[in-house]
Amino acid sequence: MFFLIFKRILLGLITLFIVSLITFVGTEILPGDACTTYLEREAYGAALEACYKRLGLDIPAYERYLSWAYNVIQGDFGYSLSGQMPINEVLGPRIKNSMVLASAAIIIGIPMALILGIITALWRDKLPDIIISTLAIFSMTIPEFISATLLILIVAIWLEWLPGIVIVPTDVTFFELLPNIILPVIAIAMIMTAHMARMVRSSVIQVMASDYVQMAILKGVPYWKMVFKHVLPNALLPAINVVALTIAWLLGGVVVTEVVFNYPGLGRLVIESISNRDLPVVQALAIILASIYVSINLIADVMTLMLNPRLKTLQIRK
Amino acid sequence: MANYIQTVKNLSIGFKSQKGKEISILRNITTNIKKGETVGIVGESGSGKSTLALAMMGYVKHGLYTMSGECLFNSSNLLNMTNRDLEKIRGRKIAMIPQNAGQSLTPNLKIGYQIEEALKLHTNLNKEERESKISDLLNKVRLPSPDIMALRYPHELSGGQQQRVAVAMALAGNPELLLLDEPTTGLDVTTQAHVLELLKDIAKDTGTSMVYVSHDLGAIAQVCDRVIVMYAGEIVLEGPVRKILKEPIHPYTHGLLNSIPKLSLSGLPDSMPGSQPQPGHAGEGCSFYDRCNISVEKCKDSAPKLEYISEIDTSVRCFNHQELKINKKKNSFSNNINKKNIKINEILNLNDVSITYAKQSFLDQIFNKITDSNPTVKDINININKGETIALVGESGSGKSTILKSIAGLLKNKDGSIKFNQDKVLSSDLRNRSSDDLRSIQLIFQNPDESLNPNHTVEQILSQPLKLYFDFKGEELKKNIIQLLKKVRLGEFYMGRYPRQLSGGEKQRVAVARAFAAKPDIILCDEVTSALDVSVQAAVLDLLNNLKEDLGTTYIFVSHDLAVVKAISDRVAVLYQGRLCEIGPSKNVYQFPSHPYTEVLLGAVLDPDPDIKPKLIAEDIVEEKPPENGCCFQGRCPRILGDKCRNEVPPWQIGENGNSIRCHISIKDLKSQQF
Incomplete structure (x- = not known):
């Protein structure tokens, strides 16, 4: 049974990784970003450049993803682009x-x-x-x-x-x-x-x-x-x-x-x-919602397993 | 009146159809159960026998209602009692042993609790007394180590053990009347014989009256004093067991008895034409009129009354029963199977086949191999000749269906090969078989209810293989379907019907037709008759045999019913725990059972004759896994020699009659020691 829980947690982590990837890619390929939304009509030339620089959007996407992922593992979801405060x-x-x-x-x-x-x-x-x-x-x-x-x-x-x-x-x-x-x-x-x-x-x-x-x-x-x-x-x-x-x-x-x-x-x-095209917040939400789903389903499965004598013996026999 | 424990008077139970019509399932049943007596209620499915037994407990199923009559227990009518009052009778005065104990024990409660619940309700014992009583009861039904057993959950027990627990639970309240609803159906032959033994002993020891409901005349013959035969919701014959089973004076009982394959008779049993009328469809006259072979003009329009004949203490519902008395006891069935000498012309060869259900480990999956030192099925070597019927017999868990699935390509075999037409190796993976290989091996399943798509008409069901393998279209397709239906003796008008509009026997005929549609060389029959009533079973066996004679098909026939196997097969392979014990011409295997396991199996077969007792040679212990070393049957063998049997796999010996057995004891010694 512990092996089973361990396996499910592992699978859950993989799910989370995929979810983060999909939301990242999804928000990336959509036209427009936080700066164009924020600057509206002035979104060109120097102002846009400056905005990109300020929000760190000028570095390549995969690098942004990696550094973001590194921080998330440490419990830091980064900075909200529109709210200008830690997520x-x-x-x-x-x-x-x-x-x-x-x-x-x-x-x-x-x-x-x-x-x-x-x-x-x-x-x-x-x-x-x-x-x-x-x-x-x-x-x-x-x-x-x-x-x-x-x-x-x-x-x-x-x-x-x-x-x-x-x-x-x-x-x-x-x-x-x-x-x-x-x-x-x-x-x-x-x-x-x-x-x-x-x-x-x-x-x-x-x-x-x-x-x-x-x-x-x-x-x-x-x-x-x-x-x-x-x-x-x-x-x-x-x-x-x-x-x-x-x-x-x-x-x-x-x-x-x-x-x-x-x-x-x-x-x-x-x-x-x-x-608001606030990519970091969207990503943080995706991760949090996905982990809620994964963990609650895990708890439900473990509970079913513990309450159903039939499944319990099956697990032990395996 | 005083020595009757239960009296049923003019009981009719039925339901209201959607059109508001009253349809009766039981019609005017009147009978008595005496104290200390065991009464059998026999009939085919749909005859109302279970409804009658439940009514004797004051229980009417959801949707049914009592139309008239009463069930008197101690002169109070159970059918109009309040639930509160019934709770004091059920389990205490009248107890029930259900058909399927596996499903009748609550899955989330331990065995001990479920028995204790009955004790708490119906006795005044305190906690310690109850605990020792639970042990007593489990001991009484001969369950090993009762204290451990009490802590188990129902699913942790085998079928036979579950049935014993149900018996123990029923005995907890010391009932005066025990109702048994098909208590041994679904159990293995040896287990069935042991449970019946147990029930008989209990009846003798406690003096409890029993009502034993079953379709199995063999079981009825073993335990009952008196028999009630039901047909279409009516009692058609009632009397002492010997009179009913040996000289039945009702044509239905007579036909029923003749349709049961017996070990003592060779050939196929006689089938009874037609089927039981559905509730509400019985006409004005005798309900058996359509199927009766001694009917006269007046049977059609007027229904016979139950008539008591005092000299033989029997009641019969037939105008013409005198006619039947003349019939003598037969030595063999009339339609003897024409067993030709089969030419050695191998069509299928199983060579060292082993099959495992063990899960592949991750590494094995990568290298695509299967490792299991003790597979479910091991070392199966069988050559099957063109046109023969070979039967695989054994108890549940003997691997017989597993082997069929492997031949069909539904299960991968671990080792060995399956060769078709002498040289062509059949791939163990269905996807790698050619369409022609798939066509030449067809399967017929046990339960036609599940194997026929409920949303397809018979025409659609039969056209699928015809389109797939032969690309028939339009008129040609239709012509072929009609031909197929004719082959299985169904009329053209069945084409538009759905499976739910067919009777059990008709459904199985459609399944047979579907298998033959592919013009196969080999047909795999997986318990094809075990879901059918005996009279229908006889007809399906007859059909299969005729088709084989016409078309030269080879059958591989899996069954747990040794009498059925004897009737239909040319050769028999006896399996235990996935290992072959004995193989040979069926005539010889049945005549000289030489392997101890074959002997045990044959000894436990019940004959519908109260004077032929089964021989219980070995215990019915259930082994979870085949033993790692030595002979597969060592755990139950009555002739075990000791370490030799435990450590060495026995060699094959070939007897003079052509049957090979796998045993350390020589065939000659085995024969001379037969029980």
Whole structure:
């Protein structure tokens, strides 16, 4: 198992390397760069030269990549071209904000998804299932920019209960941020919960139809004990990977929602830095998002491995 | 009334079709189970036998409902009890032993926990008492080292061990009635015989009543006192086991018995035409009318009632059962196989073939070689002659399917070569085989449900090989498809059907037709009849045999069913743990089993005759891997000589009858020592 984890970490590092290469090459071959964007119409002659020199864009691309990679390994992502400050300082509060948003969505969304999924499965084709499943399909199919806008319209503009957009400096404290995130969290949790609840539902239904559940019933195991001992552990195992992907998606910045609510998280930073041609920031974001995906998936796989006795023995035997 | 443990009265169970029509799966079942009695419920798939057994526990599957009638246990009707009340009966008074124990044990819970759960629910034992009771139970079902076993997860046990755990779990609550739903289907012959032995002993020791549901008349014959035969959701025959299995007075039972291949009879079994009507499709008259050979005019329009004949203590649902009594016991099947002398004209030669499933290490992958000192299949030397049927037999894990896959090119062999038509070496890699080589070797798979594409019509399925190998188009293609269908005795109108619109037997016929479409020289048959009901199996075997006689095809036939193999094959190769133990003309292998393993296998075969008992010579231990040194069968051999067998690979000996065996004991000694 340790060998397996080691192998996966190695593969993850290779993935990160490839991701960095692709983003570097991608931003390099696009027409225009930080200086042309910054200088706009004056982007010619001496001014442009000076700008290139100042930002270090005059040295060859591969050299820039190598020195950048060398610094990243040491934990330094370099300098933001547009913001004129170290990227680590740009990223810090953004990551914190995204984490707050994601954790809130996770804390609300996952338990709700599990409960709703289990309820719909156990009362399959009965009233609770029909109501919840219909709602779930609705919130899944309505695109998030519509549902988010509707939320703003109803809660913020008509009812005036909560602020519609987040107008706070990037580095507010947690408690100042809290009232601002309620609406974004609801918008995200709606979609996330719907997806996951559908997943959990079908997984539970599948296990309920299995021979071993029929056997447990015929053994005289009381209903709820059967559900908790025989059904759920087996039904929720495949859900771990879906949960992991959802968490990675959340941490990676929920771009659309963040833009709609003007939320200062990673997702909005992605949009901003791309439109500013801020190559170092784009690269830093690509690396960070990729490592979030890689590590969360690794954790999910290890968890599945540890919780599933079948896979565990297979691994040991190998 | 007092000595009945369960009474089923006028029970009908069914479902509502999408059009709102009521369709019954069980129709008006009335029967009793006496205390201490073992009753067998027999029937082919779809006859409603499992539904009946589940109803006896008050369990009706999702989608089905009770239309009428009751299942009385201690004079209370299980079918209208609340779940709370049923929980007190299930597992405590009535326990179930499921068909597929591997899937019926919860995968995330340890064996010990699952048994303890039953004990907790149904007994008042405290923690220590429960622990010792778990050991007792596991001991009782003859599982080795019960304390270690209790800590294992279900998937860590073999099929036979899982089935024993299921038995132990059912016994935990000391039930008065045990329901067994195909408890030995899917187990190896030796394991099956041992589990049946165990069940019989338990019935004797505890006085528990048992209801034994099975399609296998051989198993029924071994354990049951009384037999109920079901057909299309009705009881058609019910009586004492000897009466039912030796002098069946219902034409269906009679046909069923004749369609089972037996070790004691030579030739192919008689097949029964037609198939069981689908639920809701039975007509006004007798449901067996279409397939019956003694039917009279009135059978068509009026359904016979179950009639009790007191002299033989048997109930029968047939107007004309008197006619059947005349039938004498036969010594051989009517359609004897015409076993020609096969000319020595080698078509396929397996030379020192070894196959491994071991993963290649990184270095080996670079140098493209396979290293494994103890491969799954080793040293297979078989010459196969044109036009013969050679069977590979053995228990699960004996490597028989592995060898087939290697011949087909689906698995690379590690060592050795496979030669086709005497001199042409077949590449072990499918991609390097020529289209003509691929055409000349075709496969028929075990399960037609999985081997036929559900989204293709029969026409599309059959046109693929015809287009691929012969480039047929338009009218010519259609003509060939019709011809193929005719060959497998299916009408032209099957062309537009999808696999789901066919019965099991029809599907397998389509699979056979697909294999023959390529005009192959060799057809590899991988357990082609084991997913089929016996009456259908007989028809498919008959079909394969006729096609062989017409077209001179060579079959390599893999099966775990020794009686089927005897019926169809010219030569038999017995495999154990991927090593060849014995090979020879099937007549001789069956008549004089000389290798100890062949003897063990044949001894465990169940005959549908309660008076022929299986001989259990060796334990049914499961070995995970073939032994590194010595004879492959050393772990279970009842005649093991000691170190010689453990260290030296036995030499081949050729007996006077033409069968070769691989054993340290001389053929003469083996024969004189036969159990």
